[in-house]
Amino acid sequence: MSTETLTTALEILETRPMNSAWPDWLRQASAQASVPQDWWHWGPPLSLQDPEMGTIQNDFSRLTHRCRNSKKDPLFLATENIPRRVAIDRTAGFGGDAVFLASLGFEVHAWERHPSVFVFLKETEQWAHRQGFRLTAHRGEAPDQNLRAELVLLDPMFEETGSAKPSKKMQWLRSQAAPWSQKEWDDYLNLARRQAKSRVVLKAPPSTDLPGALPTSQIEGQSFSWQILKPF
Numbered sequence: 655m656s657t658e659t660l661t662t663a664l665e666i667l668e669t670r671p672m673n674s675a676w677p678d679w680l681r682q683a684s685a686q687a688s689v690p691q692d693w694w695h696w697g698p699p700l701s702l703q704d705p706e707m708g709t710i711q712n713d714f715s716r717l718t719h720r721c722r723n724s725k726k727d728p729l730f731l732a733t734e735n736i737p738r739r740v741a742i743d744r745t746a747g748f749g750g751d752a753v754f755l756a757s758l759g760f761e762v763h764a765w766e767r768h769p770s771v772f773v774f775l776k777e778t779e780q781w782a783h784r785q786g787f788r789l790t791a792h793r794g795e796a797p798d799q800n801l802r803a804e805l806v807l808l809d810p811m812f813e814e815t816g817s818a819k820p821s822k823k824m825q826w827l828r829s830q831a832a833p834w835s836q837k838e839w840d841d842y843l844n845l846a847r848r849q850a851k852s853r854v855v856l857k858a859p860p861s862t863d864l865p866g867a868l869p870t871s872q873i874e875g876q877s878f879s880w881q882i883l884k885p886f
């Protein structure tokens with residue numbers, strides 16, 4: 655996939671009005687913008703054929719199940735006792751956690767900097783709107799200034815720990831996006847703690863040595879540990 659092709663697809667995506675049936679117009683766009691047919695499948699949901707990992711796509715039935723069975727979800731527990739107003743997801747990926755927060759009543763603003771991952775996040779946003787959730791997908795890095803939210807979620811890429819085998823989607827994300835450098839850790843953690851009014855939630859593989867993070871508490875999930883940090 656060339657950068658030019660992807661940029662064209664994204665530009666078209668971003669000018670599309672929110673609630674229309676976008677798979678149809680995407681099909682047209684693929685002809686106009688000559689997006690390679692072997693790369694995209696223009697039906698709902700969008701999918702990408704990775705030569706090594708096979709089909710990569712959003713799993714909306716899994717998301718539906720997660721949103722309907724929220725009470726035991728570690729992210730639900732991490733949001734207890736705070737007002738469900740605005741939440742920021744600074745590392746949104748496919749938007750699974752962002753949608754989950756939106757299903758709890760938060761107005762969620764989710765940022766993803768990787769262009770091809772962002773396309774999937776945009777699709778998740780469209781899906782979320784159809785469920786009546788408030789989720790806005792933003793491309794790039796979250797702005798630093800004048801942006802406050804009750805909760806700030808961080809789920810950066812970590813080095814592989816070698817424990818549980820990551821899902822296919824996660825393996826693909828790993829092949830696309832690099833783990834944070836020490837500087838990114840310092841910058842983003844500080845930013846998140848300045849932006850959060852009530853708490854920062856950091857999602858990490860179990861037993862990860864978190865650079866610079868001193869959680870006040872943590873919730874152990876099946877594959878992740880959810881670290882809760884106080885704002886500055």
Ligand SMILES: C[S@@+](CC[C@H](N)C(=O)[O-])C[C@H]1O[C@@H](n2cnc3c(N)ncnc32)[C@H](O)[C@@H]1O
Nearest residue numbers: 745746747748749750751766767768795809831
């Ligand atoms: C582990 S994934 C997030 C998965 C997500 N929580 C979900 O439920 O699908 C991390 C993502 O964060 C993105 N990312 C990392 N640093 C970022 C930054 N500073 N701004 C925006 N996106 C970032 C990466 O490109 C990657 O797609």
